[in-house]
Amino acid sequence: AEAMNMAALWDLPVVFVCENNHYGMGTSEDRSSKSALYYTRGDYVPGMKADGMDALAVKQAVAYAKEHCVSGKGPFVLELDTYRYHGHSMSDPGSTYRTRDEVSGVRQERDPVDRIRKLLLEHDIAKDTELKAWEKDIRKQIDKAVDFAKASALPEAGALYEDVLVDAGDITARTVSNDYTPLR
Structure with missing residues (x-):
């Protein structure tokens, strides 16, 4: 609020x-x-x-x-x-x-995926065989990403602060301490 x-x-x-x-x-x-x-x-x-x-x-x-x-x-x-x-x-x-x-x-x-699937088929934008091939490929990509995540070590606490800010141009912002010890 x-x-x-x-x-x-x-x-x-x-x-x-x-x-x-x-x-x-x-x-x-x-x-x-x-x-x-x-x-x-x-x-x-x-x-x-x-x-x-x-x-x-x-x-x-x-x-x-x-x-x-x-x-x-x-x-x-x-x-x-x-x-x-x-x-x-x-x-x-x-x-x-x-x-x-x-x-x-x-x-x-x-279901949002089913809705899009039906639209693609109804308007001849894609064929059922194409969609099934895409789904199979996507499942493989997801499985590979999950396996990678499970096999990876946990990131350092400092990684929490990576990639969370954008370039704000001339705007000056207060900096955050780089002391990550309280996070451990």
Whole structure:
């Protein structure tokens, strides 16, 4: 809330993305929120809700939000209505607060990969054999990356600070101490 307030106060070009998967750990949004219309909460920051399970809708919504920001109109809230198929963490099996039918229903009706696959096939952009070959290749790449990650040593604590800043031009920022001993 504070970041949103400051962004609005200073008309900063910030897109605040709210990923709404309808559950906070094991609590549904209906039980945890007075209003589930998250994109309207910052009444002083405009926003919109988009289907986060539709890659093309997300692309269009992000383009709109970006245009809003870069045209000097200040921050924007983008709520992406999505769903998580699994529990929130290792301690959350995800099966105590929703049914298998709910999960499989969402997967059947709204799965983003299946949606894109169907569009590619319906519009003759790709053939089923091509998509299956891509999926097989992608699975191999993922398996290779997982194997590499599992075989790799843990990074040094200092790596937490690598690649997290962008060149801000003439903006001077306070530097962070390079003393990583408290992290060990």
